[in-house]
Amino acid sequence: MSDATHQSQAEPSWLSRNKLAVAPWIFLIPALIFFAIYVVIPIFESLWLSLYEWNGLYDADGNSTATWVGFQNYVKLWDDPNFWTSLRNNIAWLILYMLAVPLGLFIALFLNQTVTGMRFYKSMFFFPFVISQVVVGLIFGWFYNPDFGVVGTVWKAIFCEETTNILGNVTFTCSRPAPDILSSPEWATYGIIAAGLWPQIAYCMILYLTGLNNVASDQIEAARLDGAKGWKMLWYVVVPQLKPATFIAIVVTVIGALRSFDMIAIMTQGGPFGSTNVLSHYMYEVAISEYGERYGYGSSVATVLFGIMLIFISYFLWQMYQEEKGGR
Amino acid sequence: MFPRPIQKSAAPARFAYQAFLPFALILWLLPLIAILLTSIRSAQDINSGNVFGWPSEFALIENYSAVFTQSAAAQYMLNSVLITVPTVMISVALACLAGYALAIYRFRVALPLFFLFVAGNFIPFQILMVPVRDMSVQTGLYDTIAGQFLFHAAFQTGFCTLFMRNFIKALPFDLVESARIEGIAEWKIFWYVMLPLVRPAIAALAVLIFTFVWNDFFWANVLTQGEGAKPITAGVRALNGQFVNNWHLVSAASLMAAIPPVLMFFAMQKHFITGLTLGAVK
Numbered sequence: 076m077s078d079a080t081h082q083s084q085a086e087p088s089w090l091s092r093n094k095l096a097v098a099p100w101i102f103l104i105p106a107l108i109f110f111a112i113y114v115v116i117p118i119f120e121s122l123w124l125s126l127y128e129w130n131g132l133y134d135a136d137g138n139s140t141a142t143w144v145g146f147q148n149y150v151k152l153w154d155d156p157n158f159w160t161s162l163r164n165n166i167a168w169l170i171l172y173m174l175a176v177p178l179g180l181f182i183a184l185f186l187n188q189t190v191t192g193m194r195f196y197k198s199m200f201f202f203p204f205v206i207s208q209v210v211v212g213l214i215f216g217w218f219y220n221p222d223f224g225v226v227g228t229v230w231k232a233i234f235c236e237e238t239t240n241i242l243g244n245v246t247f248t249c250s251r252p253a254p255d256i257l258s259s260p261e262w263a264t265y266g267i268i269a270a271g272l273w274p275q276i277a278y279c280m281i282l283y284l285t286g287l288n289n290v291a292s293d294q295i296e297a298a299r300l301d302g303a304k305g306w307k308m309l310w311y312v313v314v315p316q317l318k319p320a321t322f323i324a325i326v327v328t329v330i331g332a333l334r335s336f337d338m339i340a341i342m343t344q345g346g347p348f349g350s351t352n353v354l355s356h357y358m359y360e361v362a363i364s365e366y367g368e369r370y371g372y373g374s375s376v377a378t379v380l381f382g383i384m385l386i387f388i389s390y391f392l393w394q395m396y397q398e399e400k401g402g403r
Numbered sequence: 404m405f406p407r408p409i410q411k412s413a414a415p416a417r418f419a420y421q422a423f424l425p426f427a428l429i430l431w432l433l434p435l436i437a438i439l440l441t442s443i444r445s446a447q448d449i450n451s452g453n454v455f456g457w458p459s460e461f462a463l464i465e466n467y468s469a470v471f472t473q474s475a476a477a478q479y480m481l482n483s484v485l486i487t488v489p490t491v492m493i494s495v496a497l498a499c500l501a502g503y504a505l506a507i508y509r510f511r512v513a514l515p516l517f518f519l520f521v522a523g524n525f526i527p528f529q530i531l532m533v534p535v536r537d538m539s540v541q542t543g544l545y546d547t548i549a550g551q552f553l554f555h556a557a558f559q560t561g562f563c564t565l566f567m568r569n570f571i572k573a574l575p576f577d578l579v580e581s582a583r584i585e586g587i588a589e590w591k592i593f594w595y596v597m598l599p600l601v602r603p604a605i606a607a608l609a610v611l612i613f614t615f616v617w618n619d620f621f622w623a624n625v626l627t628q629g630e631g632a633k634p635i636t637a638g639v640r641a642l643n644g645q646f647v648n649n650w651h652l653v654s655a656a657s658l659m660a661a662i663p664p665v666l667m668f669f670a671m672q673k674h675f676i677t678g679l680t681l682g683a684v685k
Contacts, residue, residue: 099513106564109556113531113554113558121533207617292404336620354527359532395518
């Protein structure tokens with residue numbers, strides 16, 4: 076015992092000499108292994124799988140039945156009208172979803188007051204973000220319903236006349252039929268995007284409310300003395316100070332737009348006639364369909380989506396890297 | 404403060420603002436209010452198109468108990484809890500360790516590893532779908548509770564690590580420094596010095612991850628098929644097929660699915676918002 080202590084005093088062990096180099100890895104290993112198995116490795120597997128054709132089955136010896144097809148899946152994708160519809164809808168999502176950022180800012184400006192009960196109002200405005208997109212999708216699916224929903228009811232009140240015939244049955248004569256938004260190939264996507272904006276605006280709003288809390292009041296007062304007010308004040312004094320909030324709002328909105336899946340699956344399942352599909356939903360539809368799995372083709376759709384996302388991810392990471400460099 | 408505090412405005416403006424607030428709130432939550440009303444209506448009201456009017460009779464208890472007795476809703480709710488709670492525990496625990504390593508130690512790959520976690524958190528789920536599903540089938544984790552929480556825990560570790568690392572980075576480094584000079588072992592510094600300090604971050608992450616995972620729908624579809632392991636979000640979709648045009652029942656089921664995250668949000672509002680808005684201020 077005393078011998079051992081003596082020895083370690085004379086010559087510290089390798090471990091204690093290098094403990095600052097070893098310790099981080101011990102802390103990191105569990106997370107890294109877990110993350111590698113479920114996230115990092117599957118990305119590369121998917122990329123690789125997109126060069127195969129595979130129905131997900133294994134033969135009796137446990138070998139995968141996948142066959143190498145090279146870039147065939149991508150060639151097929153190029154000629155697939157559903158793919159192009161999905162891609163176009165993804166772009167529509169990206170552009171229109173961005174409305175959440177300014178709209179969130181305006182609601183935040185509207186709510187950035189200190190009257191009684193303001194905390195309650197702020198949390199109630201944030202409410203839509205907390206509930207699941209599945210529920211939001213169901214709510215709006217019903218909201219848009221031309222027979223039972225809110226849109227139908229309001230429409231009837233404006234454009235329809237209620238008549239009761241001799242038998243006592245109520246019929247509606249409408250100057251225009253109520254719009255069935257989710258069954259219309261032209262409008263369904265916009266209907267879903269509008270529904271998706273609801274929670275996203277709430278998210279951006281909360282980011283801006285926090286940002287507004289931290290705007291330097293001396294700068295505002297100084298600008299006020301210089302006669303700045305209203306729009307000019309907002310644009311030249313407040314918005315620049317909200318830059319970090321804006322950055323995060325844009326990041327989460329872009330990611331949210333490209334990830335949109337739940338609402339589409341709930342509200343239209345990509346229909347009518349594939350007109351509301353986006354890449355994320357189309358990939359799922361192709362890979363796990365009722366007509367048998369097409370893992371290879373699905374993976375090629377996923378790869379395209381991943382490629383699009385990677386452009387944004389690289390930009391975000393580059394921005395974060397600049398921050399890190401500045402911060403040190 | 405911007406905009407100018409309403410207290411400094413003239414009385415009419417102040418009054419108008421106060422009066423407009425509840426009106427704006429009702430307009431904003433209109434879809435939710437409508438579905439809340441629908442969930443306590445009877446079937447007759449639905450068929451006669453009574454959406455905003457006073458319910459002809461209150462069927463609150465009937466509707467909600469119908470959801471439980473006529474469907475597997477109770478099972479789905481239980482599954483959601485069994486998936487969500489272990490996910491929160493595993494991912495937050497792993498992130499405490501990893502975030503500490505990435506924030507405190509200076510080693511060459513610290514930043515690249517950190518960016519790996521950040522990037523992993525932004526990728527589309529679809530790029531993981533086929534391999535993760537295949538792996539789950541191969542290992543017998545397909546259509547099980549464990550298969551879902553293991554995946555969620557691994558995926559959420561990305562976000563949690565991002566959060567933890569930034570949180571710890573903002574803490575004073577001297578605390579660790581002086582503990583080291585005292586000769587305290589590294590794991591003891593983590594356990595006795597760091598963990599008590601990151602408690603607010605743990606609380607924030609716990610509510611956020613709870614909400615994210617509870618609301619998951621995609622993986623519930625990819626990794627399950629039967630009633631046995633499906634969480635409530637996927638269950639509600641199944642109910643939607645079962646209760647076609649029984650909007651009062653669908654509404655009741657949807658609201659039930661929404662209740663746990665909503666309670667969580669109101670109970671831990673401060674932590675929830677701190678978590679979501681981390682980084683929104685310098």
